[in-house]
Amino acid sequence: MFPMPAEVVGYAAASLTTISFFPQAVKTLRSGDTRSISLGMYALFTSGVMLWSIYGVMVADGPVLIANLITLIPAAVVLQRKITAKHPSS
Amino acid sequence: MFPMPAEVVGYAAASLTTISFFPQAVKTLRSGDTRSISLGMYALFTSGVMLWSIYGVMVADGPVLIANLITLIPAAVVLQRKITAKHPSS
Numbered sequence: 001m002f003p004m005p006a007e008v009v010g011y012a013a014a015s016l017t018t019i020s021f022f023p024q025a026v027k028t029l030r031s032g033d034t035r036s037i038s039l040g041m042y043a044l045f046t047s048g049v050m051l052w053s054i055y056g057v058m059v060a061d062g063p064v065l066i067a068n069l070i071t072l073i074p075a076a077v078v079l080q081r082k083i084t085a086k087h088p089s090s
Numbered sequence: 091m092f093p094m095p096a097e098v099v100g101y102a103a104a105s106l107t108t109i110s111f112f113p114q115a116v117k118t119l120r121s122g123d124t125r126s127i128s129l130g131m132y133a134l135f136t137s138g139v140m141l142w143s144i145y146g147v148m149v150a151d152g153p154v155l156i157a158n159l160i161t162l163i164p165a166a167v168v169l170q171r172k173i174t175a176k177h178p179s180s
Contacts, residue, residue: 006145006148006149009141009144009145009148010142010145010149012138012141013138013139013141013142013144013145014138014142015138016134016135016137016138016141017134017135017138017139017142018138019134020130020131020132020134020135020138021131021135022131023128023129023130023131023134024127024128024130024131026128027126027128027130027131028126028128031126033125033126034126035123035125035126036117036118036121036123036124036125036126036127037114037126037127038113038114038116038117038118039113040110040113040114040117041110041111041112041113041114041117042110044106044107044109044110044113045106045107045110045111047106048102048103048104048105048106048107048108048110049103049107051099051102051103051106052100052103052104052107054099054103055096055099055100055103058096058099059096059100
């Protein structure tokens with residue numbers, strides 16, 4: 001047995017948190033239902049991911065830039081659907 | 091005028107993505123409605139945040155550990171509510 005290198009744990013963590021938003025985007029696009037989704041969450045999160053991308057450019061950090069550009073896609077999709085939904089949002 | 095230091099952008103980004111999950115947890119706890127929330131997203135995201143916390147310990151990175159422990163609270167709350175919800179989940 002050898003201990004798991006920290007780098008492996010870090011990449012696994014980054015992969016999980018990055019891909020996690022895709023099942024939500026797929027579900028939201030398929031169902032069109034955003035009632036139990038928080039507008040505040042997606043407004044703050046999408047803004048944060050955009051700032052992370054800008055930060056990635058500013059400090060020339062490729063992994064930070066790429067991971068956040070990937071995450072931006074499903075986050076923006078859910079935010080757009082939430083904003084344009086007909087039912088009252090919060 | 092002076093350019094915004096990258097560090098300020100990074101901290102602003104980290105703050106936004108960390109606090110963003112709290113409005114969702116509050117909405118979910120208040121309404122009890124998790125129908126349009128993706129189980130896959132919260133299963134993957136909560137696992138990822140737990141791995142990020144372990145990574146923070148392994149590489150002795152305080153900000154990574156603290157930010158992820160804070161994020162773990164609302165993420166786990168939403169995941170728990172989704173899992174225990176009565177309606178069919180996906």
